[in-house]
Structure formats: structure tokens, C-alpha cells
Amino acid sequence: MTYAQLLAKVAQWMSRDDLTARIPDFIELTEERLNRHLRVRQMETAMPATALTDGLITPASDVIDAKVLWATGYETTPLAAQSLESVISSGSYGPPSMYAWEGSSLRVDGVGSVQGVLYVRIPALSTASTNWLSEQAPSLYLFGALFEAAQYVGDDPSLWQERFDQALSDLQGNDQRRPGPLVARPR
Structure with missing residues (x-):
């Protein structure tokens, strides 16, 4: 239609x-x-490996949610969605293990790069x-x-x-x- x-x-x-x-x-x-x-598969889009900049990733403006994220090289261990406070307080050492939305950006603990599947508008x-x-x-x-x-x-x-x-x-x-x-x- x-x-x-x-x-x-x-x-x-x-x-x-x-x-x-x-x-x-x-x-x-x-x-x-x-x-x-x-939230259905037609709304999914792949996020290629993206380097963290000061613990942040800023997805495209049409991204509305994350389906699954993982640290590059750790594909079998998805990042856990947590509160922003938890992610900030966990520090930024080692591979990422959790993420939270901070405005229109994703705040991730750890260092390196992250990839995954996002939902778009x-x-x-x-x-x-x-x-x-x-x-x-x-x-x-x-x-x-x-x-x-x-x-x-x-x-x-x-x-x-x-x-x-x-x-x-x-x-x-x-x-x-x-x-x-x-x-x-x-x-």
C-alpha cells in the first residue's frame, strides 16, 4: 500500500x-x-566492527535500539545491556562486556571495537x-x-x-x- x-x-x-x-x-x-x-527482522541492520572513542559509539540517526552487540573477536559473548551508571562505574579496561544508551550514543565499558545487530526506524x-x-x-x-x-x-x-x-x-x-x-x- x-x-x-x-x-x-x-x-x-x-x-x-x-x-x-x-x-x-x-x-x-x-x-x-x-x-x-x-522489533522484527525487517528492522535489523548489521553494525560492522566500530572502534570505541572514549567508550562511545554513535550509530546512524535512524538507529532506535540494539538487538545484540559483541566485542570484536568475542562473537560468542554478547554484551549485556545495563544501566548507564553501571557501565560508567565499571571502568574501561579489557574487552567490553556491557553497554547502555547515553543520549543517541552507545556507552560501552572496555576498549577495542564493537559490532552487532541494530534496529532501525x-x-x-x-x-x-x-x-x-x-x-x-x-x-x-x-x-x-x-x-x-x-x-x-x-x-x-x-x-x-x-x-x-x-x-x-x-x-x-x-x-x-x-x-x-x-x-x-x-x-
Whole structure:
């Protein structure tokens, strides 16, 4: 579904001509909500080995979270997500063992370099026209925008909330049900 198609569909489902100018706001609020709650493989991006500078790494501006990080050369030992206070107080000797967000940067204890997998923001439909989410789960956009519209006009948003939550759960569940190796079991 393209951005233009979504605008038309939301207007059609709302059956209100007086809110057409607000629909882009409803979609933007939906995207903000999705970026806070959704973490699926389509949002993952590899972070190559990056040298620590004063214990910090500043990822790209579209990075919203870390899935897993590890010290280069220690791929089997993921860094533990900790509070910023814990990371700062642990010092900066030896290979890194933990990290925390410090503003838009990652604070890491230890020295060397870190690599891993990060989550990036869903590209905004208003600038991209389409994105992986509008193609794979357009109902999330529709139900999210209708939820925002219902709140805006003072209607009960619970129906749209339920449908949004179900679509979100379905997408996350499908992402977690990746096929594994076949295991032979005795009869």
C-alpha cells in the first residue's frame, strides 16, 4: 500500500470529510508508535566492527535500539545491556562486556571495537511512499491511523486498538516462528 492509497483508505474508513487534513498526522503518530513497540527482522541492520572513542559509539540517526552487540573477536559473548551508571562505574579496561544508551550514543565499558545487530526506524511513508511494513502489513497502518482518529474526535478507540494489537502480535509472532532444523525422533 502506498502513502496515497493509505490516505484514501483511512478517509474512506472514517467516513468523514472534515478530517482529511489530519490524516497525515494520524499516520505519523502511528509510525511513531510502531517505532517504539515493533522489533522484527525487517528492522535489523548489521553494525560492522566500530572502534570505541572514549567508550562511545554513535550509530546512524535512524538507529532506535540494539538487538545484540559483541566485542570484536568475542562473537560468542554478547554484551549485556545495563544501566548507564553501571557501565560508567565499571571502568574501561579489557574487552567490553556491557553497554547502555547515553543520549543517541552507545556507552560501552572496555576498549577495542564493537559490532552487532541494530534496529532501525521504519522509513516514513510521507517521504518514502512505500516501505516494507506498508507492503507486508498495511493493516497496521490502517488500524493505527483509525485509532488515532478515534481519539482525536473523542470516539471509543478500543475496536481499532484491538485490531492494531492483533495485527502487531501477528507480525511479531510470524517473525519469531522461523523454521529450525529438522530433528529425527524415535517412535
